[in-house]
Amino acid sequence: MGGFTLILNIKNKLKMKFRHVLLNLCIAVFAVSCSTDDNNDTPIINEIEGLLKIQEISNATHTIEIFNTAGDFKTGYNNVSIRIKDNATSNYIKNATLSWMPMMQMPTMQHSCPKSEIAKTIGKETVYEGFIIYQMTNTDGSGWSLTVNYAIDGTDYTATDDIVVLQSEKQNTTSFMGSDNNRYIIAMIEPNNPKIAINNLKVGLFKMESMMTFPVVENYTITLDPRMPGMGNHSSPNNTDLSYNDEDYMYYGDLSLTMTGYWVLNLKLINDQDAILKGEDVTETNEKSSLYLELEF
Template sequence: MKLKYILPIICIVILSMSCSTDDDDTPQTIDEIAELKKIQDITTNEHTIELYSKSGVFKTGYNEVFIRIKNNTEQSYFENANIAWTPMMQMPSMLHSSPHSTISKVSNKKTLYTGSVVYQMTNTDGSGWSLTLNYSINGMEYSATETINVMQSAKQNVTSFMGSDDTRYIIALIEPLDPSIGINDITVGLYKMESMMSFPVVENYTIMLDPRMPGMGNHSSPNNTDLSFNSSDTMYHGDLSLTMTGYWVLNLKLLNTSDTVLKGEDVTESNEKSSLYLELEF
């Protein structure tokens, strides 16, 4: 083939490759909620507040919640919202809130915000709770309140108790969500009830851990470590050794900064379970 025919073919191939490369460089739309399930919407005349989690439900215990706010007129999501929230339970004779974090923008997300809430109880049908969100956008203040369902978790992953110091505490299991045989990172949240509306994090206490399998002679496991406070995430961390699958009771003892036991007892032959405990099964 003569050179005058070869050169035009080469140019066409190069141009085709260039166009293909340009197409590949087109920015892709990122689905910010791809791995989440919607819990529910809270709708006002102007906005729709979308609530998400990995499970798609509120449950007793620790809940990591994700939030988006949609402009109903433009069908777009706000990127500059400031959000605060208040969970509230209506009991027959009183109202009370629960431990809940501040809400912040999810790293590397444009429209997604996150926070955590601990529901310490619920009614048998999941009723009794409401959620209020106060938020501002471009200097304008808004508020929305809606009832929510909080389902009872299958195992005791949260407990509220009175310490020997006459303070009411709440302790909630955060990790492991998917336990496995071996050494698991265990994380719990510890809060105290200052009032019906205030549940601050308790710092620098110690949570002693003794996991047992009641169905297997109440045996324990090796290489557990007690939980200590981590100021970076304000949670308590330790090592949980699980030697086999099944139902485990995580026997706990809570010690204050003076190493005084506030709740819980040692597990012995005559005392098979601490009065302070959490549960898991896998």
């Protein structure tokens, strides 16, 4: 009887020990699982995904990284993204205030071009963005420089360097004198990828107040008459003239493209007093307006 009791006590102790080991094992598995889940909740985000670096502009403290989707500057509209890297830590600055000044050096003068303010890119911590519209360049892309001024925690910095601005294949921007003796710059922003359809046409319109200032022109009208010079100069249906949008300070209209090929977008600029400042109607004797933009797809 005593032997049976001893065996029973041993079995009970083994069961208790097994349960204790099993409990510890479950706790360990749960802890590892939670640790893995925590890691998955904080994935590494590439804030410059889809962007190509154009170049870097550096000073002793920081490196300004400049990006867009093409990897270069061209005449016309350029959407630009910027990051500021601390040279000492290689960390990117999350809170900075930036401005910029593109400058074209001519033989006897210098001038800037239309540009936006720089703001933090929505949904990103270290990327800032804006646009620059280069209205001209030299044949080799030289002549331009870019200065970036910025402030971090109340301290002001600046960085500047020469940049290359390539000539676009088609006339996507033009600078002209209006009948009111003011110089204007118009630039096509969209469509980026034209298609056979009704395309959203978006352009920017700016007035040259001085060599350095190019404010947006508000509440004018830009008439649109797209033509295909290589196809009898035919037009297309369902186009609409461009009107001003006071939310983003740009002009919008409908551009009807009925086939692939080379198109001339004949324009007329009309001010808020209904006076024609530049451009003419396309007729049998006048195949192209003196104010136009081009695209080919």
